[in-house]
Amino acid sequence: MIDGLMIGVNGLLAAQRSLDVVAHNLANVNTPDYARQRVVLKEAPPVTGFRPGQGAPAYGMGVVIQGIELMTDRFVEASIREQKSHMGSLTATADLATRIDEVLGRTDGGLGDSVSRFWGAWDQLALTPELMATRNGVLEAGQDLAGALREAKNMIDDVVAEADFRLRDQVDEINTLAEQVARLNGEIMSVHGRQGVAGDLITERYRLVNRLSELAGASLQVNDDGSADVLIPGGMLVGGSKASQIEVTTGPPAEIVWSDTGLPSATRGSTGAIRDALDGGFDDLYERYDLLANGIRTAVNALHAAGTDLDGTTGVDFFTGTGAGDLEVNAALTARGVAASASGPSADGNQAVAIGSLRVQAIIADPSDPTTPVATASASISNLVAEIGRRAQSAERRVESATAIGADLEVRRGEISGVSVDEELTDMLRFQRAYEASARVLTSMDQMLDTLINRVGVVGR
Amino acid sequence: MRVGDRVRYDSGLNALRDTQRQVDRIQRQITSGSRLQSAGDDPTGAAAVTRIRDGLAELASYERNIDDAQAYLGVGEIAVTSASNVLIRAQSLAAQSLNAGLGAASRDGIALELEGIRDQLVALANTDYLGRPVFGGYATSAVAVAGDGTVTFEGTTDGVQRRISPSEVMTANLNGEEVFGFDTAGDDVFAVLQRLADQVRAGDADAIRAESVKLNERTVTVQNMLGTLGSRIGRLESARTVAQDQKLSLDARRAAIEDVDLATAATELAAANQAYEATLLSIARIDSMSLLDFLR
Numbered sequence: 001m002i003d004g005l006m007i008g009v010n011g012l013l014a015a016q017r018s019l020d021v022v023a024h025n026l027a028n029v030n031t032p033d034y035a036r037q038r039v040v041l042k043e044a045p046p047v048t049g050f051r052p053g054q055g056a057p058a059y060g061m062g063v064v065i066q067g068i069e070l071m072t073d074r075f076v077e078a079s080i081r082e083q084k085s086h087m088g089s090l091t092a093t094a095d096l097a098t099r100i101d102e103v104l105g106r107t108d109g110g111l112g113d114s115v116s117r118f119w120g121a122w123d124q125l126a127l128t129p130e131l132m133a134t135r136n137g138v139l140e141a142g143q144d145l146a147g148a149l150r151e152a153k154n155m156i157d158d159v160v161a162e163a164d165f166r167l168r169d170q171v172d173e174i175n176t177l178a179e180q181v182a183r184l185n186g187e188i189m190s191v192h193g194r195q196g197v198a199g200d201l202i203t204e205r206y207r208l209v210n211r212l213s214e215l216a217g218a219s220l221q222v223n224d225d226g227s228a229d230v231l232i233p234g235g236m237l238v239g240g241s242k243a244s245q246i247e248v249t250t251g252p253p254a255e256i257v258w259s260d261t262g263l264p265s266a267t268r269g270s271t272g273a274i275r276d277a278l279d280g281g282f283d284d285l286y287e288r289y290d291l292l293a294n295g296i297r298t299a300v301n302a303l304h305a306a307g308t309d310l311d312g313t314t315g316v317d318f319f320t321g322t323g324a325g326d327l328e329v330n331a332a333l334t335a336r337g338v339a340a341s342a343s344g345p346s347a348d349g350n351q352a353v354a355i356g357s358l359r360v361q362a363i364i365a366d367p368s369d370p371t372t373p374v375a376t377a378s379a380s381i382s383n384l385v386a387e388i389g390r391r392a393q394s395a396e397r398r399v400e401s402a403t404a405i406g407a408d409l410e411v412r413r414g415e416i417s418g419v420s421v422d423e424e425l426t427d428m429l430r431f432q433r434a435y436e437a438s439a440r441v442l443t444s445m446d447q448m449l450d451t452l453i454n455r456v457g458v459v460g461r
Numbered sequence: 462m463r464v465g466d467r468v469r470y471d472s473g474l475n476a477l478r479d480t481q482r483q484v485d486r487i488q489r490q491i492t493s494g495s496r497l498q499s500a501g502d503d504p505t506g507a508a509a510v511t512r513i514r515d516g517l518a519e520l521a522s523y524e525r526n527i528d529d530a531q532a533y534l535g536v537g538e539i540a541v542t543s544a545s546n547v548l549i550r551a552q553s554l555a556a557q558s559l560n561a562g563l564g565a566a567s568r569d570g571i572a573l574e575l576e577g578i579r580d581q582l583v584a585l586a587n588t589d590y591l592g593r594p595v596f597g598g599y600a601t602s603a604v605a606v607a608g609d610g611t612v613t614f615e616g617t618t619d620g621v622q623r624r625i626s627p628s629e630v631m632t633a634n635l636n637g638e639e640v641f642g643f644d645t646a647g648d649d650v651f652a653v654l655q656r657l658a659d660q661v662r663a664g665d666a667d668a669i670r671a672e673s674v675k676l677n678e679r680t681v682t683v684q685n686m687l688g689t690l691g692s693r694i695g696r697l698e699s700a701r702t703v704a705q706d707q708k709l710s711l712d713a714r715r716a717a718i719e720d721v722d723l724a725t726a727a728t729e730l731a732a733a734n735q736a737y738e739a740t741l742l743s744i745a746r747i748d749s750m751s752l753l754d755f756l757r
Contacts (some may be wrong), residue, residue: 029466029467030467030470034467036465097501098501101499101500101501102499105499105500105501105507106499106500107497107500107507107510107511107514107719108495108514110511112511112514112515113514115515116514116515116518116519117518119518119519119522120518120521120522123522123525123526123624124525126526126623127525127526127529127623128591130592343599343619345599345600345617345619346599347593347598347599347600347621348599348619350622353622353624356522357624359515359518359519360519360627377515378511378512378515378516379512381511382508382509382511382512383508385500385504385507385508385511386500386504386505386507386508387504388500388501388504389499389500389501389502389503389504389507389508390504392499392500392501393501393502393504396501407471407472407475410468410471411468411472414463414464414465414467414468414471415463415464415465415468416463417465418463418464418465418466418467418468419465419466419467420463420464420465420466421466421751421752421753422751422752423463425751425752425753425756426752429756
């Protein structure tokens with residue numbers, strides 16, 4: 001009967017603990033990424049050892065909690081990490097493409113309109129070559145055009161600078177997360193050593209590693225001692241309870257290296273995508289704007305130099321500069337100095353007509369052959385706008401479809417790891433009844449003991 | 462398949478976010494009036510719109526040039542018409558002067574009128590359009606009168622060109638040297654008129670007849686110029702019509718790509734709003750029941 005008391009107590013404790021786990025699950029029904037826990041019950045083995053008499057029957061000592069199981073599917077979780085890495089990369093790429101699209105993908109009031117107005121100003125000048133107003137108009141339109149091209153280059157510079165900043169920021173976050181995961185590994189290992197339960201710690205580690213996957217394309221390798229190594233393409237970021245650090249070199253191009261040795265490392269995910277973009281990803285964009293500026297500058301200057309101005313002098317360079325970033329109207333050029341005349345007299349505006357006709361002439365080269373002009377300025381700008389738009393559009397589309405896949409994976413994880421309130425409440429009923437039953441067992445054992453202790457041997461009293 | 466509670470809420474939230482984004486996108490289109498917030502919305506369309514805008518600017522240039530050429534030629538036409546009229550009068554005067562019974566006073570009167578016509582022609586020859594001589598090319602004036610009364614051609618024979626279409630350039634001025642006969646040595650209209658006046662005073666019938674022949678030649682030249690002008694102005698009109706038609710069609714293409722059709726957009730907005738409301742309703746229904754309602 002003493003044994004019976006023990007069995008009853010075991011039952012009570014098991015039911016109590018089980019209820020605790022149910023309560024924990026219910027409390028965390030809304031916690032992001034929470035994986036539910038489940039009590040694993042086992043029969044308590046018979047107590048062996050000294051027993052008076054021989055041939056005593058062996059009976060179990062009630063129930064014992066073997067452990068608390070964390071309900072996860074590591075294959076789904078590995079897929080989720082892979083998906084997050086992919087998403088991190090796609091989102092970073094889409095962000096950059098969208099930023100460029102927002103600043104340079106305008107169809108109204110953009111570069112195209114500035115160039116168009118420039119040609120129009122020369123057409124106006126051709127009608128009244130001696131008027132100061134139309135001469136100044138040409139200078140102003142030229143300044144507007146140069147400004148638009150310089151602005152375009154500056155905006156690309158801004159996006160590049162932003163991307164560089166974000167890369168460094170994210171690498172800092174990666175390092176912080178790596179430290180945290182290492183610390184968690186240490187705690188989990190010691191809990192395992194004590195035969196304890198590390199469910200919540202493991203869930204927290206899962207959360208941190210997910211973010212590392214998104215940022216760096218990290219993958220996870222769980223060891224027998226409960227710790228998990230975090231691997232990035234460049235090597236081991238976290239090994240057990242030890243974390244390595246990465247850093248970004250100054251560049252350009254900025255590279256990711258291990259902090260302690262300076263040897264090259266590599267990441268995927270968001271940082272990988274940004275690093276790749278910074279490594280020449282904007283080169284062709286810069287080149288196209290430079291080709292545009294150079295094509296216009298060369299063609300206009302050539303015709304301008306062949307014309308004469310109001311004072312009969314040959315035209316000087318209209319534009320100065322070497323590319324889009326430094327294109328300017330020649331500071332030495334005045335309204336009188338605009339070479340509108342082809343044959344000399346100020347009433348002759350045919351050179352202005354010729355310059356205005358550059359609108360429909362192929363003066364811009366293509367990156368595939370920078371020395372040969374093949375397209376009009378308008379066609380060149382239109383191709384540029386289309387390219388910018390296409391990159392943004394296809395990047396956005398890839399993000400959308402990846403998001404859908406990611407959502408599906410989360411549903412699959414939820415099937416296994418998610419908390420169902422109905423399920424937990426049913427378990428609660430179950431354990432409640434078990435508690436009541438064990439309590440009744442205790443009462444009954446107690447009554448029997450009471451009879452034995454207090455009522456045996458009291459004959460006639 | 463187990464369905465955790467969070468999964469249901471998360472699915473609902475995702476759907477809500479998607480429908481909200483749709484509504485927002487359509488609203489932005491309606492308020493801005495443009496389907497293209499940036500090139501990413503329709504890359505091919507954006508490329509086309511960029512080219513179309515330049516094309517429209519090019520057509521606007523041609524229209525400006527056509528307007529200018531038309532005004533230029535219009536001024537020239539008035540001058541040439543007046544010149545033609547006074548030359549016809551001169552012809553009639555010359556015929557009159559052959560009348561045998563005319564006295565010296567009448568002949569003098571005719572001669573004076575002929576000289577007056579010559580002066581009128583000088584003024585007409587120097588007609589200008591916005592400060593430029595219509596008959597004088599790039600010079601500052603077409604003809605000049607020297608101290609002794611001789612009229613010389615001061616202008617140039619350059620043509621003022623105006624591009625009125627991708628394939629056509631129109632000369633907007635007139636060649637004064639040709640119109641007034643300076644290309645015939647010594648027989649320009651002014652010299653002829655002066656000599657005619659002198660001969661009328663002198664009463665030399667043969668000389669008068671000789672000069673009259675030259676006067677007729679000069680008159681024919683001027684009248685031919687009217688024909689040339691007429692055909693040029695006609696070509697301007699058809700160039701203008703073509704440019705305007707092209708402008709309309711380009712703008713229609715641009716609008717088809719860029720502009721929001723309010724009726725369609727309003728319908729899409731209503732549909733998107735409906736989807737949003739339906740999603741809200743379904744989320745509200747997610748947790749209407751659970752075991753908690755049934756336990757004591």
